[in-house]
Amino acid sequence: MVSSVPDLLAGWELGLSADESRRAVVLHSLARPGEPADRLLAMPVGERDGDLVALRRRLFGDAVPLRAACGECGEELEFAFDLAAIPAAAEPDGERRVTSGDWTVLVRQPTAGDLLAVAAAPPGRARLVLLAACVAEATRGQQPASADQLPPEVCRLVAEACAAADPRADITLAIACAVCGHKTAAALDIGAVLWAELDNWARSLLLDVHLLARTYGWTEADVFALSPLRRRYYLELAGHD
Numbered sequence: 102m103v104s105s106v107p108d109l110l111a112g113w114e115l116g117l118s119a120d121e122s123r124r125a126v127v128l129h130s131l132a133r134p135g136e137p138a139d140r141l142l143a144m145p146v147g148e149r150d151g152d153l154v155a156l157r158r159r160l161f162g163d164a165v166p167l168r169a170a171c172g173e174c175g176e177e178l179e180f181a182f183d184l185a186a187i188p189a190a191a192e193p194d195g196e197r198r199v200t201s202g203d204w205t206v207l208v209r210q211p212t213a214g215d216l217l218a219v220a221a222a223p224p225g226r227a228r229l230v231l232l233a234a235c236v237a238e239a240t241r242g243q244q245p246a247s248a249d250q251l252p253p254e255v256c257r258l259v260a261e262a263c264a265a266a267d268p269r270a271d272i273t274l275a276i277a278c279a280v281c282g283h284k285t286a287a288a289l290d291i292g293a294v295l296w297a298e299l300d301n302w303a304r305s306l307l308l309d310v311h312l313l314a315r316t317y318g319w320t321e322a323d324v325f326a327l328s329p330l331r332r333r334y335y336l337e338l339a340g341h342d
């Protein structure tokens with residue numbers, strides 16, 4: 102797992118020019134440096150998100166501050182999501198078979214690469230692209246069928262089987278409203294959270310480099326070599342606190 106400042110900044114630069122779906126791939130490569138891109142893209146989404154959770158815990162700790170509006174009264178809820186409390190999920194269980202009437206579908210979990218294909222799909226096609234990614238094989242009676250031929254009821258069963266096969270792909274918790282007591286489900290998008298934090302960290306660090314370089318004539322490498330505490334102290338001494 103990457104933790105050197107130059108490596109993290111290089112990842113941040115790559116992520117800046119990428120869209121949201123590609124950013125998750127960049128973050129994943131920071132979590133698993135040296136892993137070939139095709140191996141990363143072939144990983145089930147839940148496994149990828151598990152790697153992102155581990156990277157986030159290592160870089161920024163266990164508590165993720167989150168906000169959500171109460172689904173009942175609209176009250177703004179603030180809470181901290183404890184990443185350490187996410188249960189160590191069982192291994193995803195590979196393929197599942199769904200049957201309904203004369204339909205039989207072999208369902209597989211979507212991978213990180215599938216999500217890229219979904220994000221790149223033309224408007225209105227994303228659902229079908231995701232469905233096709235989850236369908237390893239479909240038959241009606243003895244006849245092979247494609248994902249776009251599945252009736253709505255079978256599509257629903259496929260989506261359920263997909264979610265059940267890889268529970269780690271969905272990190273959700275129920276927040277009780279302090280005003281009305283209603284429990285609102287809040288989902289954690291670990292890729293988006295981690296990107297926002299990395300972006301914030303990188304911009305703040307570069308500002309520190311700018312201020313310290315201007316004051317002391319230090320190079321980027323000089324500033325990176327300082328611990329965060331010593332960096333803050335020099336900034337204070339230079340009147341930049």
Ligand SMILES: [Zn+2]
Pocket residue numbers: 171172173174175176278279280281282283
């Ligand atoms: Zn409420």
